[in-house]
Amino acid sequence: MRGVMEVVVARPRPAGRSARLRLGRYTVAVAALLLACMVGVMVGKAPVDPGTAVAILLSRLHLLQVVPWWPASLETILWEIRLPRVAMGALVGAALSVAGATYQGLFRNPLADPYLVGVAAGAGLGATLAMAAPLPASLYSLGIIQFAAFGSALLAMALVYSLARVGGSTPITTLVLAGVAVGALANAMTSFLMYAHGDKLAVIYSWMLGGFNVTTWRQAALVAPSVLIAVLVISLLGRVANVMQLDDDQARSLGVNVELVKLVLVVAATLATAASVSAAGLIGFVGLVVPHVVRILWGPDHRSLIPLSALVGAAFLVSADAGARLVPGPQDIPVGVVTAFCGAPFFLYLLRQQKRSVF
């Protein structure tokens, strides 16, 4: 028999080695994020050298006592414009990557992205409604558009989920199809609203393109809780998310409450996505590709895939936003253009390097 003939070579990895491996991964990912944030703070219409940037930030945090050698305006730019923008980029990048990784695993489909269960279309409809409706200006300054987008994204997900429920269970394929259908319906309504309110077309369109052009600390603070909670919950459920990669029957026969886990994962991922869409519009490619890059580099185990996707996604989007600011022109180019333009070739390179199945 073959099993007996073969020499027993492979042993389960000793714990020490795998712990070191794990530490190494996180060090690399955290370093990448810090580097990206550094670049994100330095780059822009008023470039700052790294030393000055660090000094400004540290003195602002009262960690460093120096006589400022920089103009006060630079401090304001860094603290009030660049840093919130970097924070928002990191939050949105983490949210989209984690949501993408979760959906890809849960739906057992490598093409799944964060907008799969109708979240994007729902958020788009909500935001468009808020922009088209004759609301008092005070509401807009309170961020009614963001709240409308966030709420309607969650509503769309709830609608999709309840539509996909068949006799006590929620089959994955039905969920995906219901997501597509609800998304199409919401998109149709958005298109109609845009057509009916031609005067608001430019505003609506620029919201949809998304980006971090006018990000404040307040916006970042609004987005942060949803994203952090979602990342934490999904990370904690990493081992069960691995089991969910089997089919429902197998997961159930291993004692997992499949419907509950599915619901928790979808809600958490949707929460993160809805928060990021409401703040930064639709940014494609990040949620699709970052999880795959992490899988190629460090394997498919969700216990590391989720936190590493968050770190790498954050680093990637912060760098992409810095890249968008670097391109000369009257306006920053949409960050989604940069993510696709730089990310796609890198992803293809990794894919070609990899000789075996990634997913």
Next chain:
Amino acid sequence: MESLLSLERVSFRYGELPVLKDVSLEVGSGSFLGLVGPNGSGKTTLLRVAAGLLKPDAGRVQLFGQPMAKVGRAQMARRLALLPQNGNLPPAFTVWEVVLMGRTPFLGYFGRENASDLVAAERAMEQARCRHLADRRVGELSGGERQRVLVARALAQQPEVLLLDEPTSHMDVEHQVATIDLIAELVDQGLAVLAVFHDLNLAACYCHRVALLSQGRLVAIGQPAEVFTAENLSRVFKVEMCITTHPRDSVPAVLPPGSRWRGDGETRGRGEPPLPLGEHEYASGQLHRSEDASSGSEPDRRRSREGGEGKICSAAAPPHCRRAGVKAEGGIARHGSAGDGSGR
């Protein structure tokens, strides 16, 4: 015998379509019950009901002497394992990671594997003879290796009851025998096994008892020799079969009705009867079409053919009979008690 899993008058329907009708059976510690029947006869559904994946519309399922509904999902998974037929395995995961998933019922949602979980998973891999595959990705395994990984994952659950859905499908003879030998060893150690089989000969050689399902009903249950009669099989499978005895052990061996070749290299012509003529009385020339099973099923006619078919049997059936071995080792008591469970 203490019955670990019992189904009492279980019925199940998918929507309006009845799939199981009034099925009763039970499996005890150290007994191996095979489930056979044509495609669509409800074998897999029965297994899914037994695994708690489907709730029966009528009847009772009892696990470890308790109603199944009372046994919690995780609690059940610590004592009962299911080996699905075409279960999805994420291809990029390693064998070690997949086997370790068998510890899920002991870990809850947020727990981490401790040393005892690692030991259990390693032991399971050793038992299923797949430890050398530990670092391989499951997407790169052959069908036989994959099946051994699934067996290892089930064993990592340290179950008392093991449900198998065609454990030897897509395997060559070598791996079929190796896999089922392994399962039989575990039965010897006290595991209760309920397994769906397509291969009647494997079932006859390894199972203490077999249950024959047809259109959702239990047609017969008992020792293979009692169940695999020409009458039962022709009625259920709608085709006449040649039933003989294993040349080494006294278990039934089921063969196709005959050869299209005369044995001298000539193919039978169109319309000619499908069986060798002359030598066997059995070949009455109307077997495929005949609904009247009597012409082929009389015991004396069958018996008369056994000697002549011996060589073919030895080529097609497993080399030995597991059940005979169990008997020789003094497993009779267990075997006997398994047989009187709910045999009809």
